Structures are given as structure tokens and as C-alpha cells.
Amino acid sequence: MLATCTLWSGARADDRASATTQQDLRQQLAAWGIQFNLTYIGETFANPVGGVRNGAIYTGRLDAGTTIDLEKLVGWSGATFHANAYQIHGDGLSRSYVGNLMLVSGVEALPASRLYEFWVERALLGGKLLVRVGQQPSDIEFIDSRYDDLFANSALGWPGIAGIILPSGGPSPPLAVPGVRLKAQLTDKLVGYLAVFDGDAAPPGPGDPQQKNPHGILFRVQDPPWVIGQLRYNFELGTTALPGTIAAGAWYHFGSFDNQSLDASGRSLADPLSSGEPARMRRNRGLFGVFEQLLMRSPLDPAKGAGLFIRTSVSPSDRNLISFYLDGGIQFTGFSAARPDDKFGVAATYARISRDVRRYDQDLQLFTGIATPIRDFEAIFEVSYSFQVTPNVAVQPIVEYVMHPGGGSVDPNDPTQTLRIRDAIVFGIRSTTTF
Template identity: 35%
Template sequence: MRLRTTLAALALLALPAAPRAEETPPACESGTALAPGLCLAGTLTGDAMANVSGGIRRGAAAVGQLRLDLTADLGTLAGLDGWRMAASAFAIYGRQPTATRVGSLAPVSNIEALSTVRLFEFWAERSLGEWGSLRFGQLAADAEFAAASGAANLVNGTFGWPVALAGALPSGGPAYPLATPGIRLALGDPEGATGLRLGVFSGDPGGAYGEGTDPQRHNRYGTLFSTRGGAFYLAEAVTGGEAPEGEDAPRPWVLKLGGWYHTGGFDSVRFDDAGLSLADPASSGTPRRFGNNYGGYAVAEATLWRGEEGWVSVFGRAFAQPGDRNAVDLQLDGGLAWRGPFGRGGDTLSLGVSWARIGARSRDFDRDLIAFGTTRPVRSHETVVELNYDAVVIEDRLSLRPLAQLLFNPAAGEPDERRDRTRALPDAVVLGMRAVLTF
């Protein structure tokens, strides 16, 4: 009820703008114009991944995703100046390589998900002029928050919505493939200059799913519009230099500082409600309950070199959160993007490295299990390294992206009973190819 009241109150701020002089309808940034002010864009992405060493088992898996985006300028279509709407949907099909082949915390493909047809985002936005904008509806936080533009071409999912947040939040949080009702207020110009993003989202995009149930199956078509699980708040301050006008190039430098707070209930990773270890046979088996969860993060980017046919940029991110209620308490990642390597202006070479650490309380729980007779390793950390090359085949239409990923200590040392429940998964080597067709 609190979340619904907040959404309703903030939506009342979006008052109609004063009429403006008649203007030429804006052209579509991508896709096809169905009518003046109405644009449809599509992207077909296919990933073929082969685990050639380590992980759960060797072998290949393929997954495909069709994404459709519909955007509407309501000023052109209906005379509502300053308003626009957008909707996006996915058709996903294939075998998820992480769950079936690798077993890592970080998904080796950022498009892998349950095979289905799913509504994703569906929102309206009111421009507030120089003040910013207000967006409300079904939203995904990973569309704007905690993102590094230099990581855009990396295929491993942790370089987008990080393992730290996905593991801490119910159903993985409001991020691909699950969006959720929410509202986002942007003040200033966080996209191109200096500003602030504030967001409040429904706490659990999976809704009231049972224990052991996949939230993606519970909210299979993206139409549940869950308002359960408390509320998830995000705030992000952004500053940086202005990008060169008329160029498809990153900003000279960007700094983002963010924080989040979740009002839902979260279980202790080690202790029960009486203070005993959950590994103790005398334990009640009911974890101690915390009334909230929270964390902070920072993102930094810089352009090191800019030439006539390309540029080189680097990025770094850090995420921290309490280890008493989250398995991962610290994640660091970084990398670089080189546009125009080897004289090919449209190609991009990308490198990324991510390190996610298991918190002290979770490691102590593993030691408790060992002390009470369970043979297993103690979890520590997971490291991901990815190198890929995005080659343009048909400009603005088709690209191919061969890639290699090294996953050290997959699942941070958590054993997989399909292989050996007493030993950590071996380091994995994944080779793959991504094809992207836009229309």
C-alpha cells in the first residue's frame, strides 16, 4: 500500500505543459516510423556458447532473443506536449548456458532467461524541461542505474546488472528479464552532464511465488505487475564532461555515486532466530530475519584517447553491501572498450574483468557445516574475464561478436551436486559467438 501511495503521489506531479508552436515530428532514432511520432524498432540477438573446460559439464548451448521496442511521442500523436510512452517485449528461446553448462554466479550470456514471450517495460514519461523528467509504469532499474557505457558490448551479464545486486534482491531485482511497477525522477541532465536519478520500485518483481519456485515462471509473461515484497529505492548522482557534438563517442569522463535501500525482509546467511548457526543440528532452521537491506556503489569512466576513426575508454565499478544478509558483500569490475581497432571504424574490441567476494558470515557458515560433519569447500570469490570483438558486417544492421570468457572458481566455490557435492566446480573456459541483427 505504501508503494502504491508513493507512485500515485509522484504521478500527480506530471502536469500538462503549456502549448508549444507546431514543430516537425521528430524522426525515429532507430527502427521504422509507423506514423508521425510512432516508432517501432527490433533487435534479434543470438548467442552460441560452448563450455570447453570445467564448470558443470562440457558442451554447447544456444539462446536467442527477439526484442521489440515501441515508442510514442504523445505531443505529435495526441497534442500532449512533453509526454512520451514506450513499451518493450521479448521473445526468448533456447537453453540457458549458465545453468546447464557452467554453474557460475555471473550469467555467461546477458540475454539468457526462461523461454517465453514476455512484456518488459511499459511506461509513460513527462518532460520537466530543464528540470529533468518523470517516468512511471513498469520499469527496469538496469536500463539507467549503475550502468557503465564502456561495458555495453560485454556479453557476460554481471557487467550490466551485477551479481552483487542480482543476488541480494528478491527475484534478482527489477532487471532483465523482470521489470516491475515503479517511478523514476531525473533531475538535471544525468545522461549528458550533471544530475540525479531517484527511483522507487516494487520490491519483488516475481510476486508471491513459493519457496523453490522460479520467479521467472511465476511471472512468466511479464504481466503480473507485482506490488509485493516492500519497496526498493535507488538514488544515483552523476557528473561528467560533455560528449563531443555530432559524434557517436563517450563522454570524456563520468562519475556516478549511488545507493539503494530495500524495505522487505531478508534472512541471515548464518544464524537462526535463536542465535545458533543454521548448520547446527540443534538449530530451529528458521533464519534470523532482517527488516531491510541496503548497499552503495560507484562507477567511473574515462576516455583515454580519441581519434578520427575511434576512441579508447575505460570503466570501473564497485558495489558494497552488508555480509550478514547477502552472500556477496563486495564486487569490483572494470575494463576497456576500443572503438575502431585495426583501422575498422565501426568495430569494437572489449575487455572486462569482474571479481565478486563472498562475505565473512557466509564463509563462516560453510565452516560451521564442515565442523558439523558436512564435507564441502568454503566459498571465497568468483572472477570473470571476458574478451570479445564486435565486427560490423552490415552497417547499422548486422554484427558478429566472437568472445572468450574465463570463469575462475565458478559459483565462488559452491559445489554442484550434479558434478560433485563435496568439491568446488573447476575453472571454466567458455567460447562463444553473438550475432545481432537490428531492423
């Protein structure tokens, strides 16, 4: 017994010494301007009701990154370097079971080890202008809200319309692209953003973009560019100065896109006499807006409370699967003294299938004589609660209701080809651990 206690005490002492050594190392690296982060997200989702078929999956993503203050490290004034990489494993509920457009989870991706971000940023004009160059995503700063970070559905991060209609889903997880981003503090309340990205993370042609750029190191710069700009205005509401933001912007893609209903001769793609090759449409564009508002402050922490967000976007119908998009939600945090860091939220998304896609579906009924479904919209409703178990571990149960998966697409299991994919109910649990 004495020997066992001695060994146990020695092990505890070794653990404490190791933790102290790690902390000392972190502090020394921070003094040099070097920071590391390591986060693991593991999640299980199941759809016992609806979808293409019922099932369950596990998905995991390890995110390893570093941020280096180059001014501290090498004396380059106002410069910062950042890089991070993903190790993704497991299956995806949307691609394997539900069949929906707006993925059940933003973590869902094909298994791979891939570089994500790799950029350098320089602060100029006393920090009022930030210039970032390198491989980077767009979803962190553009069409984003501080109150959508709780939610699991992919569309509640990078908006569903952008992830669906842009080549390779646009610069968002798991595919970032080379680009240049400018961020300017125009006034105390007004911030401007402008970025030029390569227009596609993967080479042209058929196939999954994640398979065509399997490790995120193609660094493509030869594709027609994608340009996006945004103005963000910050304000305070009422006598308690509740913070809010209004953002508006536009994007423009210089590539070519398939017409959704006609071939090059102007004949319906559903017509048996059609060439089957869609007419090519030059360029693509979109408008978007974001509103977010803190509705009430937490009695425990004025920085927390109930926050509302609403986002919307439109794009042309003739060259896009989705022409109108709307999402919104509300997030609560800081309302329990026992659990001050827990978060609860409800949110919903709506993606309308474009007029030209519906026209194609109508023509398909006409030419085949089969009452195939006419796609109309896909919508998601999500409820989520994040339990902050320790400062480094959060556990999050999630429920999603998926309406009209695939926009109301034909159920591939229906031999008559007249039934839609059934609405799905999804249950999940996510754990997030930071090291």
C-alpha cells in the same frame, strides 16, 4: 533463359518496391511520432573445460518495441510512451552446464514470451526534469557505464552483486517492475536520479521468479519497495577535453532477508540442532560507485576511442551472499579505417562471498567432519570483438574464463563433497540483427 532473366528482374523490382514502401511507411509513422524497433540476438556458447559438466547451448531473444512521441501524436506536451516485449528461446549455459552466479550471457533466461517495459515519461521544467511511470528496468540508468555495452556476461550489464542479492535479481532483464523514476538536470554537469520500484517482480515463496511471473504482466505493487538514488557528474580531462563521468549512489530495500549463518535462536544453521529456518533480517542496503573515462580519441571519429570503466558496490554481510563487488574493463572502437564500427574489449568481474556465508561453510565443516569447500569468490574474465558486418548485422566472438563457479561451490558430481566446481573456459559467438 530470357524468361528466367525476366522473372529475376521482376523479382528484384518487386523487392525494391517493397523496400521503398516500407521506408515510406516508416517515414510516415515517424512524422506522427511513432517508431518501431525489432532486434534479434542469437548466440551459441560452449564450455569444453570446467563447470559442472561440459556442453553447448543456443539461446535466442527477439526484442520488439515501440516509442511514441505523444506530443506529436495526440498533443500531450513533453510526453513519451515506450513498450517492448521479449520472445526468449533456447537453453542457458550457466544454469545447465557451468553452475556460476554471474551468467555467461545477459540474454540467458527461461524460455518465454514476456512483456518487459511499459511506461510513460513526461518532460517538465523545460526538459530539466523527466518523470517516468510504469513498468521499467533500473539497469539502463543506474550503476551503468556507456563502455560496458559490448560485453556478454550478465554482470557486465546489471552489476553482479545487485543481480544476485536483490529479490528476483532486481529490475533487470528479463524482469522489469512497476516504479516511478525522476531524472533531474541539476547543473550543466550534474544529473540526479531517484526511483522507487516495487521490491520484487514475482510473488513471494519458493520457485524461480521467471516461472512465477511467466509473461511479465503481474504488475506487482504490493511488495515492500526498493529505492535507489544516484548522482552523476560529467567532466572533461586534459587539453583534448576527454569526457569522463563519476557516479555514486545508494539503494535501500524495505523487505526482509534471510540471515546467512544463524537461525532465529542465534544457533548456526549448520548445527544439527538448528531449526533450519534462517533468522529474518529487516531491510537491506547497498552503496555503489561508477567511474568511466575516454582515454584517447579515435583518429577517425572524435566520439570514438578507448574507453575505461570501473564499478564497485558493497552490501551487509549478514543478509547477503555477496558483500563486495568490483568490475571494470576497456573498450576500443574506431581505430580501423576499414572497420570503423568494430569494437574490441576486455573486462573482468569479482564478487566476494560474504563473511557470514563463509562462516556457515566453516560451521558445516565443523559439524559434519567433511572438508567441504569454503566459498570465497567468483570472478569472470571476458574478451570480446564485435564485427559490424553490415549497418544492421554484427557478429561477436566471445571468450570467458570463469573462476570459482558458484563462488567456489561444491561440485555436485563429487561423491566426497570436498571438491569445488572446476574453473570453466567458455567460447561463444553472438549475432545481433536489427530490422
